[in-house]
Amino acid sequence: QVQLVESGGGLVQAGGSLRLSCAASGGIFSAYTTRWYRQAPGKQRELVASITSGSNTFYADSAKGRFTISRDNAKNTVSLEMSSLKPEDTAVYYCNLVHGFADYWGQGTQVTVSS
Numbered sequence: 113q114v115q116l117v118e119s120g121g122g123l124v125q126a127g128g129s130l131r132l133s134c135a136a137s138g139g140i141f142s143a144y145t146t147r148w149y150r151q152a153p154g155k156q157r158e159l160v161a162s163i164t165s166g167s168n169t170f171y172a173d174s175a176k177g178r179f180t181i182s183r184d185n186a187k188n189t190v191s192l193e194m195s196s197l198k199p200e201d202t203a204v205y206y207c208n209l210v211h212g213f214a215d216y217w218g219q220g221t222q223v224t225v226s227s
Contacts, residue, residue, distance in 0.1 A: 113138050113139075114136055114137065114138045114139040114144075114209055114214070114216040115136070115137045115138055115216075116134055116135070116136050116207050116208075116209065116216055116217065116218035116219075117134070117135050117137075117218060117219070118132060118133065118134045118205065118206070118207050118218040118219065118220060118221040119132070119133050119134075119135075119221060120132040120133050120191075120221060121205060121221030121222045121223045122222075122223070122224070123224045123225075123226065124197055124223075124224070124225055124226070125225070125226050126197060126198055126199055126225055126226065126227050127196060127197065128195075128197050128225070129193070129194060129195040129196075129197065130194050130197065130223060131191060131192070131193050131194070132148065132191060132192040132194070132205055132207075132221060132223070133189055133190075133191045134146070134148075134189060134190045134191070134207030134218055135187075135188060135189050136188045136189070136190075136209060136216075137188065139209070139211075139214070139216075140211075141185055141188040141209075142165055142185040143165055143211050144165065144209040144210060144211045144214075145162060145163070145164045145165060145209070145210050145211065146162065146163055146181075146183055146190040146207070146208070146209050147159060147160075147161065147162040147163075147207075147208040147209075147210070148160045148161050148162070148181060148190075148192045148205055148206070148207060148208070149205070149206045149208055150201075150203035150204065150205045150206070150223075151203055151204050151206070151220075152200075152202060152203040152204075155203075157206070158172065159172055160172050160174075160175050160179065160192070160205070161175050161179055161180075161181040161192060162181065163181045163182065163183050163190065165211075167183070169181055174200075174201075178194065178195055178196045178197075179192055179193065179194050179195070180192070180193040181193075190207060192205070194223075197223075197225045198225060199225045199226065199227045200225075201223060201225050202223060202224050202225050203222075203223060204220040204221065204222050204223075205220065205221050205222075205223055206218055206219075206220045
C-alpha cells in the first residue's frame with residue numbers, strides 16, 4: 113500500500129510562487145506515473161501536470177510556462193514548482209500515483225492565491 117503526503121500549500125499573492133511536494137511511502141515509486149491534480153470549489157478535479165517513470169512530462173494548458181513538475185526517485189518525492197500564480201490557481205492540489213491498476217491519492221493541500 114502506498115501512502116502519499118502533500119505539503120507546501122498556502123496563501124500567496126498573485127504573481128508569487130509556491131513549491132508543492134508529495135512524499136510517497138511503500139511501493140516502487142520509480143515505476144509510477146505521478147500526477148498533480150487540482151480541484152477548485154464547485155469545479156471538477158482537473159489534471160495539472162504529470163511525469164512518467166521515464167520522466168516524460170505533460171502540462172495542462174493552464175500550467176504551461178508557469179508550473180514545473182519533477183520527481184526524485186531516490187527520495188520518493190514528486191514536486192510541483194508553481195510561479196506567476198493567479199487567483200484562478202486557487203484550489204486543493206492532489207498528488208496521484210498510478211501504475212497499472214494501482215491508483216493512489218494524497219489528502220490534498222490548499223493553495224490560495226489572493227489578488
